[in-house]
Amino acid sequence: MRFTFTEEQNKFRQDVRDFLQSELRAGIFVTKSGGLAEGSSQEFSRKMAKRGWIGMTWPKQYGGQGRTYVDKLILNEEIFRVQAPVAYHFLADRQIGPSIIHFGSEWQKEHFLPRFVRADDNLKFCLLFSEPNAGSDLVNVAASATKDGDSYVIRGQKVWTSGGHQADYGWLLARTCFDPKAPRHESCSQFILDLRLPGVTVRPIINMAGRHTFNEVFFDDVRVEKRFMVGQENDAFKQIMAQMDYERSGIERLMQNYPIYEKLMESIKQMDKIKVGEAFYSWVRDSIAQLEIEFNIGRLLVYYTAWTIDQGRRPPKEAALAKAYCNQYEQRLNDLATRILGPSSLLREGTPWAAFDGELAECYLWSPSYTLQGGSVEVLKNIVAQRGLNLPRK
């Protein structure tokens, strides 16, 4: 057992750090929480592509590097440490590409994978899963894809579509079997949907932080060629089960507000212990130590999950457990930080008194979404209990 990295891995980490630091020095981006939600730059993605950092774990035959998930995690840890703007290619790298590799046709593999790896034009993806009546109950999707000759006609709507207003493509879950007697889990298919097709309407939803990052997406008789269906008809949920492990297991679930942690530690270092009083400082010490413990454990969980994937094992329980654990840590970090810094931490950007230029206030307003997006903590705990511990389903 070894909890340290190899020399090669350390060198890789340093290479990534050096690249990111030089980008930071050149003012290409700034380190601010929420980079993933709002930081899309094809130019930056191209730079990563040139270094072989997109599709790192994919087989070489598809343009990948055939590297390990642990290596990919090292890359992502450094990315999220500084909140580099990876949104253009992130979904493609995390789950679209892997899904196409596992379940896609040869045509889809040739058509998409090499272009993902190069961060070519018009390849930003969004996920079209949730609907107003299909949140936790994802199987209840009503958006339909009806076969019509060489196409499917898509009707219905999606909601909470992050980045839908900037995406070129959507990864769509739609109902393809309308037989009420058919098993619920075998009635949907996944499609790669070009959002520029006629009949697609994207409408903004403003979130409680006052920001526009997610959307409603409406499909009004959108014709998609059948070659854009992924794998077999009605196989969606089998495919999704595998995809969820990738979506859930990443370090972005632990580090989407990482700059808050570093800035908090810096603030504590600057604290005048006499001025704040011994008792308060003692509480602050205890609090930051607890956060450090929780962060380190979260990091180990995420690395363990990546290592499990590298061993060739599927980690449904580990991915679900890690995501639930990490998202809860992220919320606690924001909450404790506001208490340590006091009321000025609740000022949004615009004046010099706002702690961290308003970043913490912003993060506190985003906090409720951490334990909901990508699978709520409650759903994840069900997976841990039922698939991890074999506790009986109802």
Place this chain on the structure above:
Amino acid sequence: MDFSLNEETKMLKSNAEKFVKEKCPSSFVKNILKEEKGFSEALWKEMADLGWLGLVYGEPYGGSGGDFFDLFVLFEEMGKAVLPSPFFCSAVFAGLLINEAGDEKVKQEYLPGIIAGKKILTVGLRNERGLYDYQDPAMEAQEVGEGSYRIKGTRLLVPYAHVADEIVVCAKLMKGSRDCGPTLFKTKSQGPGIKVIPLNTITGEKDFAVTYAEFPARQTDIIGLPGKGAAYVEKIMPKLIALKCGEMVGGLSKVVDMTVDYVKQRVQFGKPLGVLQVVQHYCADMTTFLDTARTIAYQAASLIDAGLPCAKEVAMAKAWCSDVYKKSTQIAHQLHGGIGFTEEHDLHLYYKHAKTSELDFGDSWYHRQKVAEAMGF
């Protein structure tokens, strides 16, 4: 023990509940927050006409000489709508300070106007971190001549400074290099040497930074005795904290109602969410938080009303309410799912209110120290 409300209080509470429900729907509140003024003049006048602003003040000033407990239930009802208004900063904080510290002349000069809603006052008692520093103010009032001072310093989170006629501050009175102690000054909100800067708050409520640079003040601007400023604030602090707890209990009750309603009607997996045991337990937790917050806050208000010593009870109330209101909004967000994360929904009003209330006047850690002190530790 008697947990019932007397008839007058019941009537006031019920009228206030109706008033707030009818006149302050969430759309109204959200619109106010978008506007520059940050409060409804029409509603403010109605509240003044109903006698709410003068509830606890003496009749010679236009008040109704009512009980503190009644003011507390009023704040509970207003808390249900998270209604933004200068009520707290003007008719409570500034008003009580003037009532406590001022001589008859200054009380006559200010209280009637405050009570009629014609004058709006506010308080600047927080330092640049947003913490109350009246015990050792970062602000200074330097004597520069006979009865003449220059005030310098920065105050943060001054509510409604942009519409306030005057701002009450607590500054360290300096005669030469002699620290003569914290002293209350009233200051005009406009003029040379003063800048009022809007702050971008998470709630959207109108708070400001106010900077003073060589701001001229006279002897007659001092409220009460020089050097006694901290004592005056300390004297009214239990009332301020209790009212804040009342407001928090009101907000928390709405969070519980809203969430229980939602899980009764939101269907997933073919059934309302409310049939799930984990959901029921979350709701049971929230209502436990509500009942406990309510009872500990009511106790504090009741003891204050009776004039009984209650430093420990006030601290217990603020410590408890700070934690459970916030926790309840977190649970509510989990149960509401995506819809609760939208601006269009109302839940975020309470989530934000719970956090700002938690940090206002000291969070649970701060008040646990007070409880421990009161216990002799």
